[in-house]
Amino acid sequence: MTTLTLLLSFLILLFIRVPVGYSIGLSTFFTLLFSLPPLPSVITIAQRMATSMDSFALLAIPLFILAGQIMNQGGIAKRLVELAKGIVGPLPGGLAFVNIVSCMLFGAISGSAAAAASAIGGFMTPVMVKEGYDKSFSTAVNITSSTTGLIIPPSNILILYSLASGGISISALFLAGYIPGILVGLSLMIVAGTYCYLKKYPTIPFIGFRKLFKSLIDALPSLFLLVVVMGGIITGIFTATEASAVAVLYALVLAIFYKEISFTILFEVLLSTVKVTAIVLFLIMTSMAMSWVMSFENIPQEISTTLLNLSDNPIIILLLINLILLFVGVFMDMTPAVLIFTPIFLPITTDLGIDPIHFGIIMIVNLCIGLCTPPVGSILFIGCSVSNLSIQQVSRPLIPLFFTMILALWILTMFPEITLWLPRMFELL
Secondary structure: OHHHHHHHHHHHHHHOOOOHHHHHHHHHHHHHOOOOOHHHHHHHHHHHHHHOOOOHHHHHHHHHHHHHHHHHHOOHHHHHHHHHHHHHOOOOOHHHHHHHHHHHHHHHHHOOHHHHHHHHHHHHHHHHHHOOOOHHHHHHHHHHHHOHHHHOOOOHHHHHHHHHOOOOOHHHHHHHHHHHHHHHHHHHHHHHHHHHHHHOOOOOOOOOHHHHHHHHHHHHHHHHHHHHHHHHHHOOOOOHHHHHHHHHHHHHHHHHHOOOOOHHHHHHHHHHHHHHHHHHHHHHHHHHHHHHHHHHOOHHHHHHHHHHHHOOOHHHHHHHHHHHHHHHHHHOOHHHHHHHHHHHHHHHHHHOOOOHHHHHHHHHHHHHHHOOOOOOOHHHHHHHHHHOOOHHHHHHHHHHHHHHHHHHHHHHHHOOHHHHHHHHHOOOO
């Protein structure tokens, strides 16, 4: 009964357009009423929300958000686009490849799919339309490729998964995200390239080795941020939280060096960071409260028993969990989904011998697909708003890219070494 109450109340609240954070909090309260009177229920939920913030690792989230916001305003996006033009522009459907590679690079550096969708989409969509590309196709490419920044580290969502899983190594998770993120990007490039070839879209003339070298030199300081952050974490020089502070300092110095930021812009960046951080942290607080209530009401055990009664084959269970998470991603934002469903599904997969790092990457890729789908797909809405298109206009070219991401997810599910090879190589497993 408690499971049904939690699910139905949450879906009804979402259906009547109550914001996700409030929907999570209210459905948690309704469920706890089965075990406690109203006043103790409110006090308990408030306590769980407050204590969920008592984590040093969480400090990395606002700092990485700030670093991403500075990069979004600091001229980094256009330098990465120029580099991508020189590398993949001359290939068939070159501008689509430029869009994908730029989103992968900028998303990885900023750690934000939203920043990649807005910065690269705002820059690339007008260029692609001017060259004869269909606007809806350009937008669909931008939306799907922006999500790779959540898989390729540094990534806030991987930090949250580490927190929800009880402290899995962030360094190992970061390393595990590289090959899956690149795999998703390459899969999108294959489909986009085929589409461009059939539509006979133009390519970009090769800019020459001198200009290519210049664009590489211009973009190198931005790309070096990945080396600084990941190198420091892997070698143990600093933790992921300390790395986020280094990323902020590096991004600020870089923006000043590029002369792309002023005190007025910096104030706007700080204000925007506070707004985004407040939303993210509120989602974390309510999600952690819901996670506790689910544990208190033995809901994870009920779900675990149901799944294991269906099959004890690890592949079958993973495929079932994939289907559930794909469904969840349609209705729930990524942050609460990770915090709520990790404690439910991780014990099941661990008991079946599935590596928690492998499962974590599968979960993140799953929920990245949800960011591209209505009604809660935040990146879908950002991409459409940047290009001034409706969801209906974008949906047709989005469908093949969407199924490509599902295919990449299936490959990652079936072949765990794709995820685990890098962490093993650095002896983090």
